[in-house]
Amino acid sequence: MEELAVVGKSVTRIDAEEKVTGQTVYGYDLVLPGMLYGKALFSTRPHAIIKRINTEKAKNYPGVHAVITGADAPWIHGETIKDTPFLAQGKVRYVGEPIAAVAAVDEDTAQAAVALIEVEYEDLPAYFSPEEASKPGARAIHEDYPKYHKADFIVTSPLPNVCEHFKLRTGDVEQGLRKSDLVLEQRYRVPAIQHAAMEPHSAHAMVDDSGKLTVWVPNDAPFRVRTETAEALGLPPEKIRYINPYQGGGFGSKGGLKVERIAIALAYHTKGRPVRVKFNRQETFVSTSTRHGAIVRIKSGVKSDGTLVAREITIYWDAGAYSEKSATVCIRGSLPSPGPYRIPHVKVDGYAVYTNKPVAGAFRGYGIPQAAWACEQHMDDLAKRLHMDPLEFRLKNIFVDGDITYWGEELHNVGLKETLLRATEAIGWGKTEKLDPKGFKIGKGFACISKPTRTPTTSNASVLVDGQGKVTILAGTVEIGQGCSTMLSQVAAEELGVPIENTRMHPLDTDVIPFDSSTTSSRSTFHMGNAVRHAAIHAREQLAQMASGILQAPEEHLRFSDGKVFLKKDPHHAITLGEVIRTQLGPDGVVRGNGSYTYELGKDVDPQTGHSDHASAFYMYATQAAEVAVDEETGRVRLLRVVAAHDVGKAINPLNCVAQVEGGLAMGIGAALHEELVVDNQGRVRNPSFLDYHLVTSLDVPEMKTIIVECPAPDGPYGAKGLGEPGLAPTPAAIGNAVANALGIRIYDLPLTPERVYWAIQAATD
């Protein structure tokens, strides 16, 4: 292969200067001519029938243009289960559910009018735990669940409030456990957390005279949300246009219809004027989405030589009041929950369960972190009982090339072992350099994961080259801060041989840009990277054809570099790309290359057994390790060092890979030590602000070492896999193992707050 010019180089992000100088206009900053301002009224009850809503006073408030309730927006949406009203339909299911909305001349007026809306409730019993809600005899939160329209892969359950039941059946677990020398059963818990993207949620919507709906919103899947909107409103997709301004972070929270649906509902009542609905931080915390709280029961059987024989897992995913992405989180989070290990007998039951809590949805990692918190600590405890080193125990069982997984897929290009060896080496596993300082216990721990990506999915792209030699990329990947625009520019620049400065991304608009599935599931580098690469190659082929006439040389003798095309043997015999186009197509000529990529191989996951011979286009492997010092007198966990080794296939931009991992680590550290969305026994979120919801600060993040492992995926662009999500997935488990290593005490619940650790130490010494 020829040497790569820009791919594999740590080029500066193309959006860096614009962003650090504050010029970027994010969705939240957007101002549209003639716009009105919307505000919503949210439920104050966790589960209640709405007896009456009185909007008279709000309607008469000066400056108000529209006041709407569920009756004015009788639409239901849902990506896989259509269970979510735009505005509550006669019933509320969580504190924070939108009930009514106002559009007015300014935000203060809208808010004042919202305060005048009167709601009379009749309370119903509420559930705040997925175990309680799914006990036989529990009252249904969604009475009409059986009648809801569902995607065909949804598996229902006779248990109440279960919106998806994932099943994996391999071998015979009972028999496997019986044959084992050691059986261990444990129960781990993970609380709900919130994405806390820097930019809160906002959307602008307008319905024009032709009936076309335009929505401006930083959404991570503009085409998917267009489909979801079209299905809900009963409109053809071409009657809906999504325009995607810059997004100030999302981490999974900015997909589907959240604030969008309030803006859309209002736009149908404001006669052609756009409406803006901005959520404040509290509304973002409570009324968008959270990461699934989870209860994981795990039981394993091992041979005394450390061979894993059987594993049985039951996970309760706390879906909150509506299904959102719960079904797919349940499927893709439960499927690999037994961990990246060879196990002959496996049984997994994942239940996504409705509760009367804020809605849980997609969150960077998509179920992997919750399962890893349980599985990876469980692995350490098994090793301890086997008197085996946790590293040796894992090496004996981890996935390697050629393994057939417990879901029936043959694995290739598995970089897991290398991540495991390099991360543990970097943390100095097995070495004790320091003696515990007085009052402190030092410990080390590590954890491994493998993460699938949503499969199959599609990306399309176009690349335009103009008479100035400038390249415009049309791709539906959303720049959510992850650096995709730089990565895609590198790919196009590489294939066309132009300087990266000559490329630009076209703004994202579903009326212009070709279809892309989503910017989720760590899929964009792999899928869109391939699509843009194909589009650039397609454009290059056309240019080569044109240039071959001008340069009087066959196409295969041409080379593209530095914005020029020339003879391989005689680089001075050159012509710029712009000149090629101007000569052949005139001064305003444009060459358009199109590319498309779909990964579709093998069978979908079987709903009864969980089996698939190709569950994912690629797998992301990682091992992270941590060193902690636990202050025994206060329970405070101080992180000394973290190491993260990630198999990315091929680092298209190594610096950006490191940045992704470091950002992931910071999030993972927050989830490990601080973050929990506290919901009280009346369904109210008690800490919906950064005062009491603790994200990590720069001082809470220790020295971080990122190790990039490159075990190429033959189907990925230049061998690349994905990296968006795994950065935070093993972090809490690695820290949990380090704490257990330090104290000799296992803590089963997150987060590891000083208070939780303190009482665990007290309980162990009593």
Place this chain on the structure above:
Amino acid sequence: MKRPEPFEVFQPVSIPEACELFRKHGPGGHFLAGGTDLVIAIKEKGLVPRYVVDLKKIPSLTGIREASDGSLTIGALTTMREIETAPLIRRKYPFLAQSAAEVGSIQIRNRATIGGNMANATPSADVAPALLILDARVKISRSDGEKIVLLEEFFIGPGKTIIQQGDVLTEILIPPTPPDFCGEYIKFSPREMMDLAYVGVAVGVVAEGARKRCRDARIALCAVSPTPIRTRKAEETSNECKPISDVRSSAAYRKEMVRVNTRRALLNAAAGYVDNLSWTARRDRRYS
């Protein structure tokens, strides 16, 4: 969030003028210093002022001065950042500089004032314990004159002080301390910064002679009772405080942390000052 009602803002240039504004306009007025508590109260906690009197145009409210007897006067508008960085404070009372450095972030500390921290009287006010062990007094001006009271008598409940509508807290007065006085402030919170104290402990000891015999020990706490408190029955600190359980931590845990951190602070204070420590290095001492 409620719709903020419009209100008038005044900017007097002297203390008498400030007091006069209150006399003239009657109830519903609030002083504004750095605004890091007041603006949030208006925007997020439903406080509806009728009018606001901005103190920042009054020159006499700023500055840190040392008198010949060693006593200090700190103007109420002195910012946390000034207290944290002032060479005089860092030399004489590094733990006071430390307590100011523990407040919020640098951006907050550039605005937040020491007068605002006292007048706002949150139970977790970080600078209060350090001032309490220094036997600090506050000077209060009102239309009919001035008075000086012990800080300990100034706080009366969460968010409540003896200040009456229109009283200006003008100065914090710190009397001279014995030559061997040494103090320490430990803020205990789960995060390294930008956090409210679960427990804040300030201690001061006077250790005499080569054998460091302790002649006097003072302990003050914040975040564990309705107001920052000086614990007079020093050996019983855990019993004197009355912490509450909230979303951050339980009362039982706070009590335990009072015990642990008071002991650590005392040991650190007894060990004496280490010169020129950065505040992050200094705060790491709470772990030892």
